[in-house]
Amino acid sequence: MGEAVEFLAYNNGFSNVHFETNHNNMIIQQNDLLVHHHQQQQQQQEDSWFEEEIDVHLKWSFALNRVLHKGTSEYQDIALLDTKHFGKVLVIDGKMQSAEVDEFIYHECLIHPPLLCHPNPKTMFIMGGGEGSAAREALRHKSIEKVVMCDIDQEVVDFCRKHLTANHEAFRNTKLDLVINDAKAELEKRKEKYDIIVGDLADPVEGGPCYQLYTKSFYENILKPKLNTNGIFVTQAGPAGVFTHKEVFSSIYNTIKHVFKYVRAYTAHVPSFADTWGWVIASDQPLCIEAGKMDKKIAERIDGELLYLNGATFVSSTILNKTVAKTLKNESHVYAEDNARFIHGQGVAYRI
Structure with a gap:
């Protein structure tokens, strides 16, 4: 048997x-x-395992070599795990944030499209991004002069800086301005504007620290005024699969459409997330999404070779399947603090 x-x-x-x-x-x-x-x-x-509860009747399990860190900060539950299949993985509030073996998919999709669409990007503000991977990708662009990375959680930043060796150079780069603060408060108090603003935030979960940074009022009153004339905003927008895109992805997309003139949603499969993932890019200037031009810019602007993204890949990522496209077209929900949508899970504040 x-x-x-x-x-x-x-x-x-x-x-x-x-x-x-x-x-x-x-x-x-x-x-x-x-x-x-x-x-x-x-x-x-x-035979230690970690189980991520994706939904009430659905779990995603990872076999572990060991637990590198597990604890609760002021803002969220944090775990850094050494898994047998995906390498080192960062888990926040029980949700997979990134895995060593495939985080390049997520971070290349998040960072390079806005930089490639911009005519001459020099400055970037990253909301969240405490693990350092978003900053690492941004600093590969030759034109970039300053990257502000603003994460609310010192503990996340500290142990990622210690354990994620792929990002050691990014944390030491003199172009990186690392700030520990709430991104909303930090943007409000800063006088300078940026060419690119990035939302590399944890998913909106009930009781989590990030959901207010997905609202129309934040985008309209705080974020957009901090963009330069040709400025571009991009954010991760949560699960975007056939069965999960209505959780927050469609709402985030529709909310951003109420704030910016030109908005595109795009998706990619991330194996460690066990789903298709979504991003939204937006600007008040037309977004140049043409494979040939993007490939030319990749060759001219970026140090080293990208592992996942090229012009054709990005163009194809903006073509959504029929089910998701129909939902985005018909979505009416606008994200606000008093009617926020959440993915399955709970943050620290909710549990208390």
Whole structure:
């Protein structure tokens, strides 16, 4: 007979896997209790899992090598995990934020389109982005002179700077201005304007620290006035799959349409997210989305080779499937603090 696997749930999404077997050669005799105890400890260490609850009846499980960090800051639950399949992964409020092996998909899609659409980008303000990957991609552009990365959570920034080796150079770059503050408050108090503003924020969950930064009032009254004349705004916009795009993606897109003249939604599959993901790019100037021109700019402007994005890939990412396109066309919800939409999950404030 084969092995039966039973998932034993623990707090904060962590679990162990218990194996049951009928193989005769695996039967441990009574006089081998010490060996059995040692094997149990070793098995428990080898078979640790993390479970992300995507929905009430749906979980996404990751086998772990070890837990690098687990704790609760003032703002959110944080875990940095070393997984067997996806490498190091950052989990905030129980939600996968990025994985070492495929984060390049998310961050290339987030950062390079607005920089390539802009005629001569020099300054960028990143809301969130504490792990440093968004800043890393932005700093590859030769024209960039200053990147402000504003994250609310010092603890996230500190352990990402320590453990995510791919971003060590970005954190040391003299063009990076790292600020620990609420992005809304930081933008309000700053007098300068930016060529690009990026929303690299955690997903809006009930009780989380970020949902106010997806509202029409924030985009209209605080963010847009901080963009230069040719300025471009881009934000991650949550799950965008056939079954998940109505959670927040369509609402974020429709909200931004009420603030900017030219708005495009685009998507890509991110394996570690177990879904298609969405972004929204916006400006009051026309967005140049042409494969040949984007490829030319990639060759001229960016140090090193992109792993995922080229002109054709970006153009194709703006072509949405029929179900999602229809929802975006008919969406009427405008994101506001008093009628916010959330993805499944809870933030620290809600649990308290």
